[in-house]
Amino acid sequence: MTLRYAVDAVVLDIEGTTSATGFVVDVLYPYSRDRFADLLSQRADEPEVARAIAQVRELTGEPDADAAAIEKTLNAWLDEDRKATPLKTLQGIVWAEGFARGDLVSHFYADVVPQLRAWHAAGVRLYVYSSGSVAAQRAWFTNSPEGDLTSLVSGFYDTENAGPKQEAASYRRIASATGVEPSRLLFLSDRPGELDAAREAGWHAVGVRRPGEPYFAQGVGDHAQAGSFDEITVSGSTA
Structure with a gap:
């Protein structure tokens, strides 16, 4: 019909x-998980990264959370498949660069x-x-x-x-x-x-x-x- x-x-x-959801969960999620630590430790001063970090701290009620604590939160949200805006922002940065490098194809x-x-x-x-x-x-x-x-x-x-x-x-x-x-x-x-x-x-x-x-x-x-x-x-x- x-x-x-x-x-x-x-x-x-x-x-x-x-x-396919499976492609996102099985390919893209692990790709971002492997790269959160470097993103948070090396590029925290970039405006988009800094805004996402501030949003994570606000959502968790931990204003002094360091990079390791934020990475732990992001990974927990990944495990829950939580649609948190700062998680999606940081994933987007990592994925866009992965696509641009040719690591990823949608x-x-x-x-x-x-x-x-x-x-x-x-x-x-x-x-x-x-x-x-x-x-x-x-x-x-x-x-x-x-x-x-x-x-x-x-x-x-x-x-x-x-x-x-x-x-x-x-x-x-x-x-x-x-x-x-x-x-x-x-x-x-x-x-x-x-x-x-x-x-x-x-x-x-x-x-x-x-x-x-x-x-x-x-x-x-x-x-x-x-x-x-x-x-x-x-x-x-x-x-």
């Missing part, structure tokens, strides 16, 4: 939706990139909204197995510039930033709580269910669902 939506923009989750499910290109060609704008930092998102789309895909994407949103992914206010913020009416926005994600929040903000929402993904067995509640992007048709006109 094909799902059809007349919308002006599609907003994409990454993990479990465009790409993953996309086979059905995704052809559909993104088709939707873009049809005049539908594409945005990304992920718990991973904007820097990590850009690196992900720049270094795909099919080359640089950033020309397809009109904007990137994360928990810092949009807000938590399970809060409707975040989706209202994105709608305002993009200038697209909520009723003309479609969000694709594998997480029911995110789909609920998008719908509460007036968006269309489709749950993407892929076998082997963490949320596959849980399902997507009462949302429309698709097993791949091939099952979703979008157009920029109601005609």
Whole structure:
């Protein structure tokens, strides 16, 4: 069955939706874990690193935490798969550099990139909204197995510039930033709580269910669902 939506923009989750969560957990997480110590000890004065360090100290209530204590916190958050903004910021720095060096190449499910290109060609704008930092998102789309895909994407949103992914206010913020009416926005994600929040903000929402993904067995509640992007048709006109 094909799902059809007349919308002006599609907003994409990454993990479990465009790409395999297993790749992120099994490849990217260890890559960042191995490099946090050097980042914290050698580059703490860089503005983005310093801001993340301050955020970790604030979140943990430890204003005097040193590099070792912060690294321990980051690794604990990694083990919990916690979507903490400073963790995502520091991961983004490490990953972006890893992609730039050629250490890393991102993953996309086979059905995704052809559909993104088709939707873009049809005049539908594409945005990304992920718990991973904007820097990590850009690196992900720049270094795909099919080359640089950033020309397809009109904007990137994360928990810092949009807000938590399970809060409707975040989706209202994105709608305002993009200038697209909520009723003309479609969000694709594998997480029911995110789909609920998008719908509460007036968006269309489709749950993407892929076998082997963490949320596959849980399902997507009462949302429309698709097993791949091939099952979703979008157009920029109601005609």
